[in-house]
Amino acid sequence: MNLETSLSTEEVILAAARKVFESKGFDGARMQEISDRAGINRALLHYYFRTKEKMFERIFDEALERFMPLLSTWDQDLEESWELKLKRFIIKFITFLKTNSMLFLLREIIRKPELLASKTEKHRKKLNKFVLYFDRLKQERLIRSDVDSRYIYVIIHSLCSFPLMNGIVFSYSLRISPKEYDELMTGYPEIISDLLIQLLKYQKN
16 A cells, blocks of 8 residues: 555545544544445554544544634734734634534533643643733723723634524524525624624723
């Protein structure tokens, strides 16, 4: 088996495993279903990944790596306004949330919190970049100073994630189809960005 064939087969397996893990989680995933979806036999599957745990770890790590770059939004870059940073973060965060990867991460972290702790241990003693950035904005009187930056952090993440994680409930209560709800949500990032910017802006007396 040459290297090209090996890499190709591995990618096919990972693509199949990703779909199974994202739809059924670690507990519900079965190696037989993954091998069936990949179109290979169990022996070949075990040649590449000896255990379900090893395969899951690879899928989880890759999903987490796709999310982590979002955190760099809050690096101390003075060349860009906080309004643009906030809007870009919200758009990218919601785009990421629309994939199964984010729901997969949240579900598995709830199932086993140490999954996240083991990956972020080296960052635990560092202050949250978002909090540091927004505290500086308050000191410079660029945003209102009467709201704890930690509340702002929770509010932004909640406003982004809740409507997408509860799409079925919202589409039902709004009396629209899931497709119509998806169409409605295309304008959502712009709306909440503008609302949050207006809410947070420093008001001169």
